Amino acid sequence: MSAFTDKVIEITNLIPKGKVVSYGQVALMAGVPRGARQVGWILHQFGDETPWWRVINNAGRISTKCLEHDANMQKEFLEKEGVQVTKRLNIDIENYRWRPSHEILGKLALDDQYVFEIQEKFSLS
DNA sequence: GCTATGACAAGGA
């Protein structure tokens, strides 16, 4: 396992119940700003040890294709936690997005400058 | 070391 993989799993486990994040956001926090695709790939492999259903794409849509853990299952998991999901698998991501505190970001072995950039990016919109 | 493969993202049609 690489450091990147460890980070992704660690971060995913930090997502609070009832909140969601985008793949790109996880990648950003893991230190690879454009590693969104890898995040999806990793969650597919380690889905049994992470709350993978709290990670969706930035368009607010569920995009899993996995037969073992399909979109309908993810929809039910989220609704059970209080997250509204439409029949078209749409989610108001900005309303449920998890905005990690500076303390949490600091524990991810990231330098302060990087942490600052992340927070600045998510404080917008 | 090189190519193929995505549970993505963003911008254009």
Add this chain to the structure above:
DNA sequence: CTCCTTGCCATAG
């Protein structure tokens, strides 16, 4: 809003 294209980058083979 929905499709399509291009850019991305860690893994697998």
